[in-house]
Amino acid sequence: MRSVGDIMVVGLKDGFKMFGISIMTCCAVTVCNMFMNYYLDLTAVENLVTGEYARAFYDAQLMNSKVVCSVSGGCLLATTVIMLFFYIGHYINSHGMEIGILKALGYSDIKIAKGFSVFGASVFSGCIVGYLLSFSLMPKFYELQNEEGLLPDISPNFHLPLFLWTVIAPAGFFALIAVGHSLIKLKQPCVNLLKGIARTKGKNRNVKDKKNFISDMRSSVLRSRKTLVFFIAFSSFCFGTMIQMSSSMRELSSDMMGIMIFIIGIALAFTTLYIALTAVIKSNLKNITMMRIFGYSAGECKRSVLDGYRPAAYIGFLIGSVYQYILLKIMVEIVFSEIEGIPAEFNFDFPVFFIVLLSFIIIYEGIMLIYGSGMRKIPLKQIMSE
Amino acid sequence: MITVKNLTKYYGTGDNKFKALDGVSVNINEGDFVVILGASGSGKSTFLNVISGLERPDGGNIDYDGKKLENMNERELTEFRKNNTAFIFQQYYLLPHLNVDKNVKMGAALDKNKDYKKYIEAVGLGDKIKKFPSELSGGEQQRVSIARALAKNPKVLFLDEPTGALDEKTGRQILDYIIKLHKEQGFTMIMVTHNQNIAETANKIIKMNSGKITEMHENKNIKSAYEIGW
Numbered sequence: 001m002r003s004v005g006d007i008m009v010v011g012l013k014d015g016f017k018m019f020g021i022s023i024m025t026c027c028a029v030t031v032c033n034m035f036m037n038y039y040l041d042l043t044a045v046e047n048l049v050t051g052e053y054a055r056a057f058y059d060a061q062l063m064n065s066k067v068v069c070s071v072s073g074g075c076l077l078a079t080t081v082i083m084l085f086f087y088i089g090h091y092i093n094s095h096g097m098e099i100g101i102l103k104a105l106g107y108s109d110i111k112i113a114k115g116f117s118v119f120g121a122s123v124f125s126g127c128i129v130g131y132l133l134s135f136s137l138m139p140k141f142y143e144l145q146n147e148e149g150l151l152p153d154i155s156p157n158f159h160l161p162l163f164l165w166t167v168i169a170p171a172g173f174f175a176l177i178a179v180g181h182s183l184i185k186l187k188q189p190c191v192n193l194l195k196g197i198a199r200t201k202g203k204n205r206n207v208k209d210k211k212n213f214i215s216d217m218r219s220s221v222l223r224s225r226k227t228l229v230f231f232i233a234f235s236s237f238c239f240g241t242m243i244q245m246s247s248s249m250r251e252l253s254s255d256m257m258g259i260m261i262f263i264i265g266i267a268l269a270f271t272t273l274y275i276a277l278t279a280v281i282k283s284n285l286k287n288i289t290m291m292r293i294f295g296y297s298a299g300e301c302k303r304s305v306l307d308g309y310r311p312a313a314y315i316g317f318l319i320g321s322v323y324q325y326i327l328l329k330i331m332v333e334i335v336f337s338e339i340e341g342i343p344a345e346f347n348f349d350f351p352v353f354f355i356v357l358l359s360f361i362i363i364y365e366g367i368m369l370i371y372g373s374g375m376r377k378i379p380l381k382q383i384m385s386e
Numbered sequence: 387m388i389t390v391k392n393l394t395k396y397y398g399t400g401d402n403k404f405k406a407l408d409g410v411s412v413n414i415n416e417g418d419f420v421v422i423l424g425a426s427g428s429g430k431s432t433f434l435n436v437i438s439g440l441e442r443p444d445g446g447n448i449d450y451d452g453k454k455l456e457n458m459n460e461r462e463l464t465e466f467r468k469n470n471t472a473f474i475f476q477q478y479y480l481l482p483h484l485n486v487d488k489n490v491k492m493g494a495a496l497d498k499n500k501d502y503k504k505y506i507e508a509v510g511l512g513d514k515i516k517k518f519p520s521e522l523s524g525g526e527q528q529r530v531s532i533a534r535a536l537a538k539n540p541k542v543l544f545l546d547e548p549t550g551a552l553d554e555k556t557g558r559q560i561l562d563y564i565i566k567l568h569k570e571q572g573f574t575m576i577m578v579t580h581n582q583n584i585a586e587t588a589n590k591i592i593k594m595n596s597g598k599i600t601e602m603h604e605n606k607n608i609k610s611a612y613e614i615g616w
Contacts (some may be wrong), residue, residue, distance in 0.1 A: 213488070220483040290479050293440060294538065295468025295496050297461070315519035376460060380440040 022126035028076035029130030043153035100193030120175025231276035232287030233316030239269035240320025393446035424594035472540035476547035494537035525556035562611035
């Protein structure tokens with residue numbers, strides 16, 4: 001928080017700290033802009049496409065662009081909205097004291113909420129980087145899309161409406177929903193914000209008794225932050241989908257497409273996992289410290305705070321594996337069915353699945369171990385001096 | 387028996403380095419109730435942190451019945467805390483998403499104590515076992531933290547300003563609970579406070595200033611929580 005004029009608001013620096021949102025929007029805009037720009041440039045030369053085979057290829061390319069845009073863009077947009085809501089909730093919880101003081105001093109909810117519009121800055125920065133990145137990749141992408149020369153040669157053109165829709169509109173849209181969502185979150189008595197009551201009230205009503213305390217704690221941690229379960233599952237979903245898809249795309253499309261999907265998959269998976277795990281640790285810092293003070297080992301703390309997410313992570317990975325298979329099957333057997341060089345059917349690639357699964361297990365469990373050993377380093381005396 | 391010899395602790399570096407504990411030595415017998423008095427910055431909380439194994443000393447020895455705390459590695463210190471100590475803090479630090487029963491279970495589980503509910507009854511919260519910390523008053527939350535600490539059957543109980551955030555009536559009530567349970571169970575109790583009146587309930591009083599013990603004496607005239615001023 002910082003002071004601007006007469007009111008403390010969320011600073012621009014805070015907005016840019018939401019790098020997870022920036023990475024997410026960057027990936028979404030890179031993919032969507034590349035395919036939509038290609039779509040627009042291709043429709044401009046529709047009259048030049050002659051011959052039945054070229055026409056089928058042309059239609060398939062248009063369909064492909066629409067599918068990729070709606071699937072990747074839609075998924076990433078939904079995830080970004082959830083991530084933004086999560087960030088705002090987390091921000092209000094962790095800055096409850098300052099916001100509560102502002103409310104106590106008489107600042108209205110709308111005046112405080114306006115400050116949250118700076119979260120649109122993180123979206124804008126991601127969008128502009130994604131937009132520029134997509135333009136730098138476009139010449140090569142266009143060339144690969146028409147490798148066999150079935151379509152007229154086209155080069156990337158600038159489309160102002162597309163720029164407005166992929167850069168300006170998302171920034172404005174996210175700024176607006178940030179204000180709207182924070183307004184909802186701020187609608188609580190300032191004493192609740194000051195005491196942090198919103199964070200705990202009414203949660204875990206129906207938690208069943210478990211055999212031991214670690215299990216009780218694990219289910220309590222899971223229930224207290226359900227959004228994080230989604231993020232961890234989404235992270236594994238991205239990993240499972242994108243890494244396996246990148247392998248198939250190298251055969252079906254090109255190395256460039258394969259590498260691009262691989263990079264996006266890795267970036268999304270690690271960003272969301274990092275954000276989720278950091279949030280888990282931060283929101284449980286006092287609980288972990290108390291457990292350590294009472295004599296629970298770092299391993300027991302890890303088991304109670306982090307291990308509950310494991311099923312979500314593996315389920316996310318499995319759903320991702322099935323999802324990429326269905327998506328590619330539809331693409332190959334329906335969209336590209338009439339195109340030469342594309343196999344008539346698409347089968348699940350078990351060897352790749354097992355290699356990616358093994359990599360996933362090693363990476364996921366390795367990251368959990370690193371975070372778990374970090375719990376050993378939490379200074380215990382801090383809680384005494386608060 | 388806890389024997390502390392020539393304990394030193396520094397904070398900061400370079401020009402900002404200062405001595406938080408300056409050669410502190412003390413003997414605490416099993417079953418003692420020790421109150422450490424001192425103003426803010428006197429070193430009393432640092433002393434509590436160090437002798438409870440939450441922080442490492444820079445010099446000196448801490449001996450718990452022959453076990454040298456300063457020689458223990460992190461794993462051994464965790465094991466030591468698990469088997470010997472419990473804590474009660476001014477701010478309670480209950481686990482917010484767990485109800486009273488499970489908060490107390492946190493302490494009990496370390497001692498495999500399945501009979502922990504008796505402590506909830508003992509602190510008068512038997513009817514609030516399913517309540518969450520946010521649904522309890524400050525005094526009730528502190529009673530939960532007492533039950534949590536005692537449910538692990540500690541040999542030494544450390545208390546950091548346990549009544550500091552409570553009003554007089556609740557503060558006396560909490561102090562009374564603690565003293566009663568201390569008498570019943572006979573564990574050693576070390577309490578840090580700035581409230582001089584509370585010291586009258588202890589059998590040993592230590593006064594600290596600038597990281598040093600300035601006064602230490604046995605209290606022959608032990609009073610109850612309701613007999614002292616506030």
